[in-house]
Amino acid sequence: MSDNSIPVTVLSGILGAGKTTVLNHVLHESDDRDLAVLVNDMGEVNVDADLVAESSDIADEDEELVELSNGCICCELRGDLLDAIGELTQRRAFDGIIVESTGVAEPLPVAQTLTLGFDQSDLDPTEFYEETGIEPLEGCHLDTTVTVVDAHQFHTAMESDEILDDDGTKKHLGDLLVEQVEFCDVLVLNKCDLVDEETLEKVESTLEVLQPRAEIVRTEHGRIDPDNILETDRFDFEEASQSAGWIKELQEPHESAEEEHGVSSFVFEARRPFHPERFADLLDAFPDAVVRAKGHFWLATREDEALTFNVAGQSVRVGPGGQWIDTLPAEERREQLEANPQLEELWHDRWGDRNVRLVVIGTEMDHESLRDDLADCLLTDDELEADWSAFEDRFPTFEPPEPAAEDAADEPDADDQQEQTEELGIAD
Numbered sequence: 001m002s003d004n005s006i007p008v009t010v011l012s013g014i015l016g017a018g019k020t021t022v023l024n025h026v027l028h029e030s031d032d033r034d035l036a037v038l039v040n041d042m043g044e045v046n047v048d049a050d051l052v053a054e055s056s057d058i059a060d061e062d063e064e065l066v067e068l069s070n071g072c073i074c075c076e077l078r079g080d081l082l083d084a085i086g087e088l089t090q091r092r093a094f095d096g097i098i099v100e101s102t103g104v105a106e107p108l109p110v111a112q113t114l115t116l117g118f119d120q121s122d123l124d125p126t127e128f129y130e131e132t133g134i135e136p137l138e139g140c141h142l143d144t145t146v147t148v149v150d151a152h153q154f155h156t157a158m159e160s161d162e163i164l165d166d167d168g169t170k171k172h173l174g175d176l177l178v179e180q181v182e183f184c185d186v187l188v189l190n191k192c193d194l195v196d197e198e199t200l201e202k203v204e205s206t207l208e209v210l211q212p213r214a215e216i217v218r219t220e221h222g223r224i225d226p227d228n229i230l231e232t233d234r235f236d237f238e239e240a241s242q243s244a245g246w247i248k249e250l251q252e253p254h255e256s257a258e259e260e261h262g263v264s265s266f267v268f269e270a271r272r273p274f275h276p277e278r279f280a281d282l283l284d285a286f287p288d289a290v291v292r293a294k295g296h297f298w299l300a301t302r303e304d305e306a307l308t309f310n311v312a313g314q315s316v317r318v319g320p321g322g323q324w325i326d327t328l329p330a331e332e333r334r335e336q337l338e339a340n341p342q343l344e345e346l347w348h349d350r351w352g353d354r355n356v357r358l359v360v361i362g363t364e365m366d367h368e369s370l371r372d373d374l375a376d377c378l379l380t381d382d383e384l385e386a387d388w389s390a391f392e393d394r395f396p397t398f399e400p401p402e403p404a405a406e407d408a409a410d411e412p413d414a415d416d417q418q419e420q421t422e423e424l425g426i427a428d
């Protein structure tokens with residue numbers, strides 16, 4: 001990237017976390033920087049932008065404010081986002097551009113759009129440009145992704161069963177919060193004035209386990225040193241999308257029974273399927289102590305396909321995880337095994353690559369009891385020899401799996417076949 005490429009910072013965070021407050025403070029403290037601001041607002045009336053314009057240096061002649069309204073920059077306004085940044089880039093050589101997302105925006109698609117737009121990603125840009133009609137941008141780069149977290153509301157939000165509706169997509173508040181935490185370079189832990197030190201340390205420990213790579217900065221009333229979020233050069237798409245705590249945990253599993261402030265994790269592995277009724281019953285009453293769980297599983301009634309498992313706060317989602325390699329035609333199976341030598345270790349004489357692998361992260365979580373509950377959901381020796389199709393299966397069904405899937409569900413993938421995942425317990 002050239003020396004005069006403009007660094008872009010993206011601010012995310014759920015409603016009311018303090019994004020605008022942080023933005024205003026940074027503008028106020030950045031007299032030495034010529035900054036442009038792009039604010040996304042979902043509503044008809046752009047309150048945030050008015051606030052920014054009124055109460056910050058943004059009204060200064062040498063700063064620019066662009067509003068993007070009536071849509072979300074993580075979905076339908078992706079093209080508008082790039083157009084707006086492209087225009088700003090051409091206007092003059094700003095020292096930085098700050099993008100404030102809406103409270104419902106997911107940072108990953110925003111970063112994806114910006115990275116592809118700036119033409120420096122190893123994703124398939126051709127397909128992206130063809131599909132969206134978006135032109136690649138030059139002259140700027142995504143520099144830092146920032147998630148603002150409300151220290152006071154964090155645990156309440158994680159435990160909340162509030163459902164957000166982002167343009168038809170229903171999502172738990174905790175689910176969105178986890179997505180925002182898992183994909184960022186800097187975590188601004190705001191509203192520290194509203195909590196005591198003990199609570200603060202507990203929230204911090206949870207954030208560190210969910211997102212080990214990000215720098216955590218504590219703030220009160222958004223008072224942050226601008227250097228913490230501007231021109232940090234911390235963003236790297238590949239690293240950001242692989243930095244979630246659960247991915248690290250799956251790659252290097254370790255039983256962390258006694259972590260700080262009661263935050264701990266474990267990996268559950270098995271070589272026999274879950275009984276669909278017992279596992280569904282467990283998910284219906286999944287312990288609140290679990291903050292995050294992720295992985296894939298084998299369900300007795302789904303012989304051919306793996307299913308993915310995704311818990312974030314009160315949200316429990318199950319999705320398609322691709323076809324087990326064992327079910328592929330012999331030739332394809334051989335090719336897959338040659339291409340993925342690590343599968344040999346996993347291969348089971350009777351079950352092939354079918355397996356269960358879940359990482360579970362929680363606070364004050366009783367490992368032994370949850371491990372026992374999960375183990376009780378596996379088929380017993382007698383059930384293994386019974387007719388599996390007779391079991392009642394109330395899990396959602398999905399489109400037939402793509403043939404020749406890669407190592408079934410084991411490789412964390414940014415897209416993660418999320419499109420098809422279904423929230424258990426949210427009625428349409």
Ligand SMILES: Nc1nc2c(ncn2[C@@H]2O[C@H](COP(=O)(O)OP(=O)(O)OP(=O)(O)O)[C@@H](O)[C@H]2O)c(=O)[nH]1
Nearest residue numbers: 015016017018019020021103190191192220221222
């Ligand atoms: N006590 C306290 N209040 C804060 C702090 N930061 C922000 N606030 C207040 O919290 C409210 C929400 O702050 P905003 O900055 O508007 O939050 P936001 O994330 O931009 O909210 P949306 O734009 O609605 O998504 C405002 O009333 C702020 O004054 C803080 O550190 N402590």
